[in-house]
Amino acid sequence: MKAISVDSINESNPFIEIDIPDIEDNEVLIKVHAIGVNHVDLLWIDQKQNMNSIIPGLEMSGEIVKSNSSNLPVGTRVAALLDNSGYAEYVAVDASRVILLPDEVSYEEGATIPESFLTAYQTLFMVGHLKPQQTVLIHAGASGVGTAAIQLAKKLCDATVITTSSERKTAICKNYGADYALDYNKQNFADEVAKITNGKGANLVLDFIGASYFDKNIASLGQNGQLVLIGNLGGNIVSNVDLLSLMSKGITITGTLLSTRPKEYKADLISQFNKVAMPLLKSKKIRLKVGSIFDFDQAAEAVDYMRNKKNVGKIVLKI
Amino acid sequence: MKAISVDSINESNPFIEIDIPDIEDNEVLIKVHAIGVNHVDLLWIDQKQNMNSIIPGLEMSGEIVKSNSSNLPVGTRVAALLDNSGYAEYVAVDASRVILLPDEVSYEEGATIPESFLTAYQTLFMVGHLKPQQTVLIHAGASGVGTAAIQLAKKLCDATVITTSSERKTAICKNYGADYALDYNKQNFADEVAKITNGKGANLVLDFIGASYFDKNIASLGQNGQLVLIGNLGGNIVSNVDLLSLMSKGITITGTLLSTRPKEYKADLISQFNKVAMPLLKSKKIRLKVGSIFDFDQAAEAVDYMRNKKNVGKIVLKI
Structure with missing residues (x-):
């Protein structure tokens, strides 16, 4: 089968030829139809000397063509969270890593789900323990994780959602369901959160920014609130x-990266996500947005597009 | 009834005469037999000008003499966690604040339970989510909360317990069940935890020290570990x-004070504690240690004893 490694991607022929992977107990073989491009792919490609010809790609969608899992028959449409190796015609993954796609979701849309939605779900619910009607402050609200988090917080918890973004992106945040979309250049978000919550503060803050927001994040939290970094x-x-x-x-601060969590944690996350998100995806209550689509042999162009920050929304490779 | 306020305690007659409290729905009236003396009592007495003649006392034990709770009949032996007003012959408390005492536990021993054991239980389990066979580092291991935490972690989770204390108190920590009792003057606890856990780090750190231990606490934690302040x-x-x-x-840091938690949280805590601790108290698998006992009219001497750091173990007033 064809695959693209960190070494081959910038060659005139970007493909290497490797064996279709065997599947182990509880694994499935997926024929890949679409691949989500992530910032980590770019980092790996740029640092390729340390990467031993690794095949990048943390998320993809496709159709199961071989299965060692009785719950996932051949023909099932799925997306999956990978450790790597998504830039390929076939991938073998453990059944616990598989997200079910309803017919209403295209493969291109499906490839945008794993990283953004699983990160948003774990930070909101497994780490952040968001409860119905609570208030959550989501920074970078127009990002992939941000728009996923806005939708999950609204649909699953009827939360009051406050976002920060640049002024031109506040409309995107509103559009995905944010109740209050703050402009980080013009507004002090801690003061605004205090006003919106009548001085009570937010229950949860999802932060991508870190040090420069830290003090204001703590100030934005109410009694027994949590900051997730x-x-x-x-x-x-x-x-x-x-x-x-x-x-x-009574503040809790949690730093978390999905990639460093143990595999049992990822399996639990995906199992929970399948249960709650599937009905929302089927009824189109969650909106998926593909930013740009490139053909598989244009992977280098797609990565350059990300490097040059030209993308608005997720970049997807199509096979 | 007789009570002692922050204003009256240092008078030649320390008592004020007030009405026995009425009980509301779901409350019980307890005839007080023993009162635990806490550091907060001392703070309140020393700052009495701001305290409006408040009656100190956060924990006590006694016998129910009047009840509006069908689960707690007259005659039941109990201890209770109070917001204040424990220095009195009778207290009225909500049924949700009541810890059940088996006959095997004396009233003096019972008065040492609420603050120490509920703080230890909530930090280990409700906040810290300690799991069976995990490793916990407990600072100030010979303190009231420390000895409670050592015992709960061993008996409920079969945890590997590592403590810090001064050299002369390491024997106390060992005696209560610590697997490793470090001397904070002679040993770098982060290095020792790394050795003990073969580099994996602790799952949980309970810390009373704060800033000066912060970096070493973070270094002592393993992947997805938690520091509770x-x-x-x-x-x-x-x-x-x-x-x-x-x-x-993937570190979580939580700051927590039992006193600022909402009453639903305290009720849940006490309900859980009653279920798991009662059998351990009954079978004497948890050891309770009374440091010194003073008569009720000697409350000022008892508080002075604490002010001058003469106590080893809990000070109890006996009525």
Whole structure:
């Protein structure tokens, strides 16, 4: 089968020829129809000397063509979260990594689900324990994880959703369901959250920014609130953290990356996600947005497109 | 009835005469037999100008003499967690605040349970989610909360328990069941935890110290570990916190004070504690230690004893 490695992607012929993988107990073989392009793919390709010809690709969608799992018969339409090797015509994955796609979701749309929606789901619910009618502050609200989190928080918890973004993206946040879309250049989000919640503060903050937002994030939280850190675009080092304020407000801070969680955790996450999200995907209550579609042999162009920050929304490769 | 307020305690007659409280729906009236003395009592007495003649006392034990709760008949031996007003002959409390005492536990022993054991239980299990066979690092292992936490972690989770204390108190920690009792003056606890766990790190750290231990606490934790902050004897301000290390290790930090939790939370805590601890108290698998006993009219001496740090173990007032 054809695949694209970190070494071959920039060659005139980007493909390498390798064996279709065998499947082990409880694994399925998926014929790949679409692949989600992630920032990590770009990092791996740019650092290829340390990557031993690895095949990038953390998420894809396709059709099961061989199965060692009685729950996932041949012909099932699925997406999957991978550790790597998504840039290929076939992938073998454990059944616990498979997201079920209803017929109403195209393969291109399906390939945008795993990273964004599973990250949003785990941070909101498995780590953040969001409860019905609570208030959540979502930074980078127009990003892939942000738009997924807005929708999941609204549809599953009827939460009050407050986002931050640049001014031109506030409309996107509103469009996906944010109740309040703040402009981070013009508004102090901690002050705005206090106003919106009548001084009570938010129950949960999802943050991709890190150090530069830290103090305002803590100030935005109410009693027994939680800050979940999933990115560090604004730096890593926070100076002068006051532990007494964490104690008296009963604050929890959790740093989390989906990629470093153990496989049992990922299996539990995907199993929960399949149960709650499938009906929402089927009834189109969750909207999926493909930004740009490239053919598989244009993978280098797709990655360049991301490197040059030309994409709005997810980039997908189509086989 | 007789009671002792923050204003009257240092008078030659320390008692004030007030009405026996009425009980509301779901409350019980308890005839007080023993009262646990806490550091907060001392703080309130020393700051009495702001305290409006409040009656101190966060925990006591006694016998139910009047009941509006069908689950708690007259005659039941109990201890209770109070917001205040324990320095009195009778207290009225909601049934949800009541810990059941088996006959095997004396009233003096019972008065030592609420603050220490409920704090230890909530930090280990409700906040810290300790699982069977995990590893927990407990600072100030010989303190009231420390000895309670050692016992609960061993008996309920068969955890590997590592404590820190001064050298002369390591024997106390061992005696209550600690597997490894570190001397904080002679040993770097982060290095020792790494050795004990073969580099894996602890799952949970219970910390009363705060800023001065922060970096070593984070270093002591393994992947997806949690630091629970319940004290700040070593200062509040941490000068540099690295968020990337929190994210890549999946660390959770929670600050918590039992007193600021909502009443539903306290009710849930006490209900869980009654279920799991009652059999352990009955069979004497949990050891309770009374440090010193004073008569009720000697309350001022008891508080002075604490002020001058003369106590080893809990001080109890006996009525």
